[in-house]
Amino acid sequence: xxxxxTVILNDGAWFPELGLGTYNxxxxxxxxxxxAAIDSGYRLLDTAVNYENEGEVGEAVRRSGVDRDKLLxxxxxxxxxxxxxxxxxxxxxxxxxxxxxxxxxxxxxxxNPSVGRYxxxxxxxxxxxxxxxxxxxxxxxxxxxxxxxxxxxxxxAPAVNQVELHPYFPQEALRAFHRTxxxxxxxWSPLARRSELLTEQLIHELATVHDxxxxxxxxxxxxxxxxxxxxxxxxxxxxxxxxDVFGFTLTEDQVAAxxxxxxxxxxxxxPLTHEEx
Ligand SMILES: NC(=O)C1=CN([C@@H]2O[C@H](COP(=O)(O)OP(=O)(O)OC[C@H]3O[C@@H](n4cnc5c(N)ncnc54)[C@H](OP(=O)(O)O)[C@@H]3O)[C@@H](O)[C@H]2O)C=CC1
Ligand SMILES: O=C(O)C(=O)[C@@H](O)[C@H](O)C(=O)CO
Numbered sequence: 154x155x156x157x158x159t160v161i162l163n164d165g166a167w168f169p170e171l172g173l174g175t176y177n178x179x180x181x182x183x184x185x186x187x188x189a190a191i192d193s194g195y196r197l198l199d200t201a202v203n204y205e206n207e208g209e210v211g212e213a214v215r216r217s218g219v220d221r222d223k224l225l226x227x228x229x230x231x232x233x234x235x236x237x238x239x240x241x242x243x244x245x246x247x248x249x250x251x252x253x254x255x256x257x258x259x260x261x262x263x264x265n266p267s268v269g270r271y272x273x274x275x276x277x278x279x280x281x282x283x284x285x286x287x288x289x290x291x292x293x294x295x296x297x298x299x300x301x302x303x304x305x306x307x308x309x310a311p312a313v314n315q316v317e318l319h320p321y322f323p324q325e326a327l328r329a330f331h332r333t334x335x336x337x338x339x340x341w342s343p344l345a346r347r348s349e350l351l352t353e354q355l356i357h358e359l360a361t362v363h364d365x366x367x368x369x370x371x372x373x374x375x376x377x378x379x380x381x382x383x384x385x386x387x388x389x390x391x392x393x394x395x396x397d398v399f400g401f402t403l404t405e406d407q408v409a410a411x412x413x414x415x416x417x418x419x420x421x422x423x424p425l426t427h428e429e430x
Contacts, residue, residue, distance in 0.1 A: 154400075156194060156399075158399060163336065166258075170381055171372065171376060172199055172383040174383040175198055176385055191217040193389065195392070197225045197227065197383070198214070198225070201260075207247055208252070211251035211252040226257050230260070231243070232262065232265040240281065248286065259290055260291045262293050262294070265428040266424075272306045275306075291336075292311045292315075293341070295311070295316075297327060313339050314327075314338060316340070317418055318375070321345055322418050325412070328378065328379070338378070338381070340380045341383065344372075356371060356411070359407055359411070369398045374411045376398060378408070
């Protein structure tokens with residue numbers, strides 16, 4: 154398997170082109186699944202306060218035997234912790250639960266526009282970064298207008314925006330905005346949560362052409378769009394399959410054909426209306 158390549162974020166930090174989602178990976182089984190992923194070459198683990206598994210992620214990092222500086226842990230601030238001081242306190246809480254002395258990338262999980270505190274929260278994140286509690290700061294589920302507001306109010310662009318992105322919802326306009334502002338796109342639910350996406354005829358045809366699996370076609374599409382997918386799998390074989398996508402290249406026409414599967418979000422996760430506390 155080719156090693157997972159890295160890119161450089163707008164703050165100079167390195168960031169993998171593919172990582173592991175950990176939603177619902179919990180307990181001893183969850184820890185073992187994460188350690189297996191790290192053994193297979195994953196270097197980015199994506200968690201959140203609301204996943205209630207930061208403890209498992211920290212334990213997997215310690216058990217893996219891989220140098221801490223070669224691993225990257227992402228966590229996220231929940232809606233109930235919005236506010237400047239609340240954000241700093243939330244990050245300190247995450248560090249405690251993780252049992253780590255630094256979080257590599259911290260995100261605002263959802264903007265929660267009706268609460269109206271994401272700019273204040275962002276100011277707290279900037280402070281936390283300056284205090285050395287987190288290395289990089291970013292957001293999740295932010296729209297173009299909300300990103301613009303953060304940048305205009307604070308002068309600091311997020312390093313990453315983690316958003317719903319898969320062939321059914323390719324987010325072309327938002328990705329173009331990210332490129333203009335040096336924001337790295339990260340794809341959540343990159344496999345569309347194993348919906349019928351993996352049975353699409355086009356995806357199967359391309360898998361045959363490249364002698365890979367349908368899942369690998371989809372994940373390679375993400376990386377060629379310039380986004381970091383974070384597929385979740387509890388299974389070591391599927392984890393290896395998902396990470397082994399850097400040995401073939403889709404043509405531009407093939408990438409465009411996959412993007413043409415667009416049909417919308419998986420569920421009602423529109424950040425202008427969906428809020429999570
Ligand atoms: N910021 C946000 O608001 C959000 C962030 N996320 C993040 O994104 C991550 C990934 O998204 P998620 O929603 O979990 O969905 P994914 O698109 O990653 O799909 C996960 C599902 O696909 C299955 N799967 C994984 N690999 C394969 C494979 N090779 N073949 C067949 N099936 C496979 C998994 O099953 P199995 O485990 O059995 O392999 C699981 O059922 C989350 O874990 C979380 O970290 C997700 C949603 C929102
Ligand atoms: O997984 C996440 O990060 C979430 O924000 C979840 O709430 C996810 O959106 C979900 O599972 C909602 O059904």
